[in-house]
Amino acid sequence: MSDSNWPKIMHVAEPKLAFRYGQQLEYSRDGLYLYGPVDAREAPRQIRYGFIGTQSGLERFERWARDMSSFIATPQQRRGAKALEPHHVPFPGFSEAFHAIWSSKPATIISDIDEADLHRRIHISNRYEAIKSAVDVFVDRLIAEQKRSEDPPSFWYVVVPEFVYELGRPQSTVPKAARVGGRVTLTERDALKLATQPTLFGLDEQEAEIYKYEKNFRRQLKARLLNHQIVTQIVRESTLAPNDFVKSNGEPKRRVEDAATIAWKLGAGSYYKSGGRPWQIANMRPGVCYVGLVYKRQEQDGTSRHSVCAAQMFLSDGEGVVFRGALGPWFHPDTKQFHLDQEAAARLVGTVLNEYRSRHGSDPAELFIHAKASFSDEEWLGFQAACQGTSANIVGVQIADAWDQLKLFRAGAYPVIRGTAMKVSGRSAFLWTSGFVPRLATYMGPDTPNPLQVTIRRGEASLDTVMSDVLALSKINFNTCLFNDREPVTIRFADAIGDILVAAPLEGEPMLPFKFYI
Numbered sequence: 001m002s003d004s005n006w007p008k009i010m011h012v013a014e015p016k017l018a019f020r021y022g023q024q025l026e027y028s029r030d031g032l033y034l035y036g037p038v039d040a041r042e043a044p045r046q047i048r049y050g051f052i053g054t055q056s057g058l059e060r061f062e063r064w065a066r067d068m069s070s071f072i073a074t075p076q077q078r079r080g081a082k083a084l085e086p087h088h089v090p091f092p093g094f095s096e097a098f099h100a101i102w103s104s105k106p107a108t109i110i111s112d113i114d115e116a117d118l119h120r121r122i123h124i125s126n127r128y129e130a131i132k133s134a135v136d137v138f139v140d141r142l143i144a145e146q147k148r149s150e151d152p153p154s155f156w157y158v159v160v161p162e163f164v165y166e167l168g169r170p171q172s173t174v175p176k177a178a179r180v181g182g183r184v185t186l187t188e189r190d191a192l193k194l195a196t197q198p199t200l201f202g203l204d205e206q207e208a209e210i211y212k213y214e215k216n217f218r219r220q221l222k223a224r225l226l227n228h229q230i231v232t233q234i235v236r237e238s239t240l241a242p243n244d245f246v247k248s249n250g251e252p253k254r255r256v257e258d259a260a261t262i263a264w265k266l267g268a269g270s271y272y273k274s275g276g277r278p279w280q281i282a283n284m285r286p287g288v289c290y291v292g293l294v295y296k297r298q299e300q301d302g303t304s305r306h307s308v309c310a311a312q313m314f315l316s317d318g319e320g321v322v323f324r325g326a327l328g329p330w331f332h333p334d335t336k337q338f339h340l341d342q343e344a345a346a347r348l349v350g351t352v353l354n355e356y357r358s359r360h361g362s363d364p365a366e367l368f369i370h371a372k373a374s375f376s377d378e379e380w381l382g383f384q385a386a387c388q389g390t391s392a393n394i395v396g397v398q399i400a401d402a403w404d405q406l407k408l409f410r411a412g413a414y415p416v417i418r419g420t421a422m423k424v425s426g427r428s429a430f431l432w433t434s435g436f437v438p439r440l441a442t443y444m445g446p447d448t449p450n451p452l453q454v455t456i457r458r459g460e461a462s463l464d465t466v467m468s469d470v471l472a473l474s475k476i477n478f479n480t481c482l483f484n485d486r487e488p489v490t491i492r493f494a495d496a497i498g499d500i501l502v503a504a505p506l507e508g509e510p511m512l513p514f515k516f517y518i
Contacts, residue, residue: 012419012431012464014439015472018282020099026439028279028481029089029264032097038317039277040099047094047274050145050152051106052138053159053237054118058111060241061159065104068094068263075258087440087483091263098271098278107153110141115161122167123174124182131168132213133182135220143228155231155273155515158221162245165236168217184210212505219503222517226500227507231273231515235266264481272478273515277317281472284316287365289356289392290473291349292490293372294322295338296498297331307331307338308501312514313352314489315359318476320514323351324501337373345382353386355511363390366461368469370397370490374457383458396458397466399491403450406430414443418484421467428455431467433474434486444483452487479518493518 016024019031020040051061074088094102118137124130138158146152160168167174184207191208214220218234225232238245238254239262245253256262268278294310309325325348330338340348349369356364369375369383375396387394408416408430418435430451436443443449454467473488485492497517 006424008423010421010423011417012421012467012471014419014437015468015475016282017279017475019279024282027089027483028268028475030439031279032264032268032481033089033092036097036099037271037276037278038280044095045098045100045271045274045276047098047100047102047270048107048151048153049233049270049274050108050110050156051159052110052113052141052156054113054115054161055111056115057113057159057161057237058109060237060244061106061157062104064240065102065106067259068267069102069104072260072263074260087442087444088258088260089264091260091267094263094267094270097264097267098276100271100274100276102270106157108145108149110145113137113141118161119163120180122164123178123180125174125179126182126184126210127172127174127215128188128210128213129182129184130174131215131217131220132210134164134168135213135217135224138221139224142225142230142232146228146230154275155233155270158232158234159240160217160234160236162236162238164217170215214499214503216499216503219499222500223502223504223506226510226512226516229512229516233266233269233273265479268481269479269518277319278478278481279476280317281476284472285366287360287362288316288368288469289352289364289366290314290368290370290469290488290490291352292370292488292494293338294494294498294501295330296495296502298327298502308498309338309340309344309348310497310501311348311352312490312493312497313355314473314476314514318478318489320489321355321511322497322514322517323348323355323511324506324509325351326509339373339376339379340382342378342382342385345379346385347382349383349386351511353390353392364392367392367394368397368461368466369394370399370488372398372400372491372494374398380458393461394459395456395461395466397461398453398455398457399470399488400453400455401450402430402453405453406451407448408432408451409448415449418449419471422451423463427463428453429463429467430454431470433471433484433488437483440483478515 014026018024018038020036023035025031070093072091074090121133122130186207188211191211194208242252242256247253271278292312295307297307307330308327309330311323314320410416414436416432416435418437420432421429423429431454432451434445434449470488474484476489477485500517
């Protein structure tokens with residue numbers, strides 16, 4: 001086809017999801033409401049979870065957990081509204097939605113966290129010490145319980161007080177009058193100097209260790225539990241009980257989603273983190289494997305090229321595994337891009353292939369590598385070397401945010417339909433993964449939707465197939481139970497996983513299921 005045939009507008013059909021009894025629907029909440037999870041068996045799954053938090057947090061959590069056992073209606077229709085938003089689906093109760101046994105009482109409870117002590121810790125002047133000290137409270141107790149218990153919970157609800165959330169973020173500051181003294185006297189600047197000017201007895205080096213932990217409560221908590229293989233669901237107290245946190249005029253301090261939506265999101269996440277599979281992509285080609293590349297600069301001094309690299313492997317059933325690669329000079333300042341050398345690239349994809357073989361007993365038929373940037377020659381040679389001797393067709397796909405490149409409009413009150421694509425060549429297209437959704441009868445975004453640019457950079461594949469896969473992979477975020485995300489799961493969590501991998505020192509190169517990171 002000659003260049004005169006481009007650009008070309010087309011529509012990629014909305015992928016369907018599979019549920020119990022072999023049923024297929026577009027929307028995860030519809031499928032769970034009508035049929036149940038795809039992996040449901042005759043005997044209901046037992047959801048064994050733990051709780052850690054303060055005594056007041058436990059009271060709020062158990063109140064919410066009791067509500068999860070029963071029907072939760074959608075929000076009342078607003079006066080003057082034509083109809084209730086179609087994306088709202090009533091929550092039928094945990095057992096009814098997930099064919100599982102849900103108890104309002106956690107299997108294990110740690111509720112003796114001293115709120116006054118936690119409040120003191122998070123108010124320490126040195127923010128590195130403050131956040132690590134607050135995380136210590138939860139990490140130490142969880143690790144101790146994991147070692148003590150012969151049958152630990154599948155995952156833990158970590159219920160966080162509001163003051164921990166508010167002061168546990170990188171840019172949070174504590175008013176001078178509320179600051180508390182800590183033990184660390186070494187400044188961050190002096191800690192950096194120790195890399196080239198070590199002390200004689202190493203005392204300052206011990207204090208400097210604290211600066212290896214990120215000033216982010218959530219990321220640091222997730223990172224420090226990886227080595228101990230503890231799965232968590234972190235949630236704020238105000239999410240569970242918004243009416244307990246009110247302003248002087250009686251209005252809630254924080255606007256949260258309606259109770260049914262929160263139940264769907266936390267319910268799907270709970271089922272997944274307990275070992276279940278709520279849904280999967282329907283009619284997926286056998287033997288297909290997707291890999292998303294993750295990069296994160298290890299140092300933030302503006303000059304270091306050293307970065308951590310990881311790979312996310314996803315299968316059609318939605319299960320994911322994260323492989324942490326070696327630290328290396330993967331960042332290239334001249335191009336502002338990350339690229340592996342041939343040896344590291346071969347080792348990373350080789351690890352993915354070994355894991356696939358251990359699960360399926362054979363090599364994948366198709367191996368799609370997704371990245372935000374293109375692929376260097378050296379990098380691609382490494383990927384190909386790992387696939388030598390296998391029957392896998394390896395394809396490199398760049399998925400870039402094209403928010404500033406193209407806008408597409410259509411007549412009427414709503415924007416373009418999700419799945420609209422503009423092909424600019426046989427190997428590249430702009431794909432609208434957000435837009436008007438017929439099932440929802442609305443567009444869920446605030447502004448004109450922006451496309452992704454999907455480009456086959458290496459290998460051979462049908463562009464239509466690649467775009468259909470990208471749309472399907474935007475529907476398997478088990479932690480939200482939304483109709484779709486804007487990005488495929490291979491790209492959507494790349495930054496978040498990278499942030500966790502560098503949030504605390506890690507032992508070795510862990511290979512853990514995706515549920516440990518979300």
